Amino acid sequence: DVKVTQSSRYLVKRTGEKVFLECVQDMDHENMFWYRQDPGLGLRLIYFSYDVKMKEKGDIPEGYSVSREKKERFSLILESASTNQTSMYLCASCWGGTDTQYFGPGTRLTVL
Amino acid sequence: AQSVTQLDSQVPVFEEAPVELRCNYSSSVSVYLFWYVQYPNQGLQLLLKYLSGSTLVKGINGFEAEFNKSQTSFHLRKPSVHISDTAEYFCAVSEGYNNNDMRFGAGTRLTVKP
Numbered sequence: 407d408v409k410v411t412q413s414s415r416y417l418v419k420r421t422g423e424k425v426f427l428e429c430v431q432d433m434d435h436e437n438m439f440w441y442r443q444d445p446g447l448g449l450r451l452i453y454f455s456y457d458v459k460m461k462e463k464g465d466i467p468e469g470y471s472v473s474r475e476k477k478e479r480f481s482l483i484l485e486s487a488s489t490n491q492t493s494m495y496l497c498a499s500c501w502g503g504t505d506t507q508y509f510g511p512g513t514r515l516t517v518l
Numbered sequence: 519a520q521s522v523t524q525l526d527s528q529v530p531v532f533e534e535a536p537v538e539l540r541c542n543y544s545s546s547v548s549v550y551l552f553w554y555v556q557y558p559n560q561g562l563q564l565l566l567k568y569l570s571g572s573t574l575v576k577g578i579n580g581f582e583a584e585f586n587k588s589q590t591s592f593h594l595r596k597p598s599v600h601i602s603d604t605a606e607y608f609c610a611v612s613e614g615y616n617n618n619d620m621r622f623g624a625g626t627r628l629t630v631k632p
Contacts, residue, residue: 504612
């Protein structure tokens with residue numbers, strides 16, 4: 407079975423802190439994604455990576471950056487957390503084309 | 519760019535009743551369509567997907583969906599629901615050019631009552 411793991415299920419941070427969210431997949435997938443999920447808005451793509459060290463902005467990249475130094479690991483970075491970044495963050499991975507995306511369990515981040 | 523509208527934010531039903539969760543999309547080109555389910559405190563998992571071929575797609579847990587190109591719809595159905603089907607359901611559309619073009623709907627929360 408494909409496994410996508412995220413470093414934390416719940417995280418509480420203070421405004422202005424630097425926050426790292428880690429995602430690891432074990433299926434040698436080329437593509438990895440970071441989404442945020444908010445009630446009534448569904449999932450919105452923050453960043454996408456199609457190879458090591460390669461990234462593309464999604465629909466809402468402002469305030470976020472990403473890092474992919476190894477194929478299996480994709481990190482989301484909040485350089486200076488703000489209260490409007492309180493949300494559920496979901497990582498996903500897949501092979502190419504229209505392949506099914508496999509999701510991690512999510513990290514619920516609260517910024518105080 | 520493509521977009522998805524899920525017409526109902528919440529759908530309450532009684533156990534063993536049939537259910538339909540509605541999804542409409544907009545796109546100027548051919549699309550690929552997906553339904554994902556999210557159980558409480560879990561990530562999303564694929565229920566079914568339409569890529570091509572038969573417009574009636576069968577998925578896991580007894581769910582099926584029908585692609586209707588003329589009505590730009592991809593409604594999800596189950597003839598008899600169980601308590602364990604209580605979850606949030608997301609419809610998604612992709613134009614298939616690359617992996618970052620998938621767009622998700624806002625979700626429909628299905629609550630199955632005993």
